Amino acid sequence: MTVIDPDTQAGWVPEAAEDEDADGTQDMPLSMRLSIADTLTLGNATCGFMAVYFTTTGILIPHLTGSDESGMARHSAATAVILMLMAAVFDLFDGLVARKLRSSPMGAELDNLSDLISFGLAPAYFVLVYGMVADDAHQRVSALAAIVVLLAVVLRLARFSCVTLKDGMFQGMPSPFGALTVVSIVLLELPFVPTLLAIVGVAWLMVSRVEYPKPRGVLAVAMLSWIVAAMGLLAAWAFDAPGGQLLLQTGCALQVVLGAVIPLFATARRVNTFRDNRREARAAQLP
Numbered sequence: 190m191t192v193i194d195p196d197t198q199a200g201w202v203p204e205a206a207e208d209e210d211a212d213g214t215q216d217m218p219l220s221m222r223l224s225i226a227d228t229l230t231l232g233n234a235t236c237g238f239m240a241v242y243f244t245t246t247g248i249l250i251p252h253l254t255g256s257d258e259s260g261m262a263r264h265s266a267a268t269a270v271i272l273m274l275m276a277a278v279f280d281l282f283d284g285l286v287a288r289k290l291r292s293s294p295m296g297a298e299l300d301n302l303s304d305l306i307s308f309g310l311a312p313a314y315f316v317l318v319y320g321m322v323a324d325d326a327h328q329r330v331s332a333l334a335a336i337v338v339l340l341a342v343v344l345r346l347a348r349f350s351c352v353t354l355k356d357g358m359f360q361g362m363p364s365p366f367g368a369l370t371v372v373s374i375v376l377l378e379l380p381f382v383p384t385l386l387a388i389v390g391v392a393w394l395m396v397s398r399v400e401y402p403k404p405r406g407v408l409a410v411a412m413l414s415w416i417v418a419a420m421g422l423l424a425a426w427a428f429d430a431p432g433g434q435l436l437l438q439t440g441c442a443l444q445v446v447l448g449a450v451i452p453l454f455a456t457a458r459r460v461n462t463f464r465d466n467r468r469e470a471r472a473a474q475l476p
Contacts (some may be wrong), residue, residue, distance in 0.1 A: 226287035229279045230299045236276035237307025240269040241314050252322045262322075267427030269315065270372050274416050274423075276307035277365040281404060281412065301346045308368035309342030315372055316388060325381045334388050338371055341392035348396075359401040362394040362448065366401070369419075370448040373441035391448060399452045400459075419444075 223231075247265020280303070287296060313335040320331020342364050352360065362370075374387045404412045422440040425433035 222293055224287070224291055224293045224296065226283045226290065226292050227296055227299055229283035229286060230296070230303050233276045233279035233283065233300075234303035234306050236272045236279065237303065237311045240272040240276070240307070240311040243269040243272065244311075244315055244318050248322060249318050263429075264427045266376075267423040269311070270376070271420050271423050273307060273311055273368060273372060274420055276303075276311075277369065278413065278416055280304065280307070280365050281409060285409070297350070301350060304346055304364050305342060308364035309339050309346075312368040312371045313339040313342075315375060319375045323378075323381070326384075327381065330385060334385055334392075337389055337392045338367075341395040342367070345395045359403060361397050361399060361401070362391065362452075363401055364395060366448065367391050367395045370444055373444040377438060377441045377445070387445065394448070394452060397452075399456070401451060 243265045247268070248262050251262060280300070283296075283300065293299075316338060317332055317335040320326045320328045320335070345361050345364055345367075348360070370391050371388055374384055374391070377384075379387075402408060419440055422433075422436045424430075426437040427433075
């Protein structure tokens, strides 16, 4: 900014302005700087949005327009699910990178917002569209189930931001795992009522107090390997490879079984811990 002296009519520039001009711009506030982990988080959000896009353009619109191109629906469904899997990969690596390098002050907020898109909106919309295109589905009931999935993810993410848990554990099914389980249930093409009950059950697990281990070390490698394998199964199914349908159903069934088995192990471990504590308390009371 230039100021005109009324006596000399000469211009002068304040020192702060000189420094600003010399640097070109003022330093960006720390809260506005994106880290590498934040960039991965934004990739997560992008994948979630594109999953909604492919679900709409490749499945819903052809159904509404009466198109008989079933191949387009299969390719688009596979693409949408692969994008959700890619979002899970971004979500896995942004946490690892944030711990190894650094995270910006808005990293946690970005992560929650991105997870809401990729693991809340995208799978809920997938369920909604399933209710519109499946022959034996009921659209309004499917819409209600989709709302339940979305609200479960919203509540889970909000609780995650407010509740402090012991290190290495999640309370409730993690939203990426829940989203992939919901999508797997839909892809199994079971009758409508079992599909609906299973989806609601997954939504309940996401807001439950069941403990799930965080994907670190060997578990993170196993999760990444499973995601890559799932992408291969989806690609084989999308391109109608020999045995692709059977491979897809097997992969989806394993995902659903895994989602059901982990809570059983967690419950059994909690019961055993409770029994051990009671035994120790009784032993301490003995003379």
